[in-house]
């Protein structure tokens with residue numbers, strides 16, 4: 001593929017603040033793409049509560065079919081907890097991650113000056129296994145991984161596979177190799193001797209293929225403490241689904257909160273899904289005050305990843321230029337949003353990023 005082949009990108013707003021932060025990210029990406037002569041075919045697709053109204057389903061079958069033809073897409077936050085209890089009002093997350101085999105959820109944490117970070121110099125990435133583990137809505141082929149045989153007893157099944165562990169570990173090793181070459185496996189094999197034991201075994205086996213990457217392993221409770229005290233000592237971290245879910249929110253708390261927590265879901269190399277870590281924030285939806293950083297950065301990561309995977313140099317340059325512009329916008333207290341010590345809003349931050357884009 002040459003840099004002239006248009007990238008086919010889906011736009012799925014999601015719910016609540018998704019209708020504000022996804023258009024913001026698209027606006028910036030359009031401006032950056034124009035500057036770097038990257039051709040993009042944009043495909044807006046219905047999903048979420050609005051799709052339930054217009055198409056009778058929160059994940060319309062036509063949306064799923066269209067996604068199969070794309071290089072990647074932006075997925076806004078989904079407010080599924082507020083969906084009505086009707087059969088077609090499902091949470092699209094597990095289906096999308098499973099159907100497209102998006103087994104690695106790459107969640108960076110980075111500190112910026114003056115925005116209320118608890119530490120300076122934080123630059124780490126948690127790679128969270130995305131498709132198995134404790135999550136009962138995605139760890140079974142049929143039925144739920146959680147069940148209640150009697151009113152007194154509830155069982156939650158945690159699924160760990162060698163394949164699942166190995167492939168997320170490989171994604172983390174590859175990332176570590178591009179960064180500071182340090183990978184930490186986070187687990188609790190002291191208690192989950194078989195489950196976490198298998199996960200760590202697979203990580204250790206793979207380490208032989210990456211002699212240039214320094215590895216260590218940390219028990220999850222110790223990691224939670226060290227993340228608060230010494231986050232600068234970590235580079236890439238790989239862990240199972242539920243631990244990764246919790247620890248990435250903790251990491252976001254170190255650097256200004258959920259508005260600063262981007263993410264990219266990737267798999268074996270075909271498609272990438274840009275998805276911020278945070279939820280749909282119904283409490284602030286419709287006010288124009290949501291922090292779009294996480295969605296913008298997730299989108300930037302997607303273009304950078306697509307640039308590398310498709311040999312599209314323009315998309316890589318586009319990502320670099322978006323990163324510089326976002327850092328500049330974060331440094332402007334009048335542009336940035338209230339959650340990160342600014343007096344601006346979604347619109348002012350978006351404009352500031354666009355104004356700071358440079359070739």
Ligand code: ATP
Nearest residue numbers: 258259277278279280281282283284290291292339
């Ligand atoms: P979920 O379980 O779906 O991840 P949640 O219960 O963690 O959702 P969120 O919707 O993520 O909840 O919101 C948690 C808090 O963080 C809310 O007070 C919300 O306003 C705030 N928040 C989340 N995202 C943003 C954002 N982008 N900008 C500003 N505040 C945000």
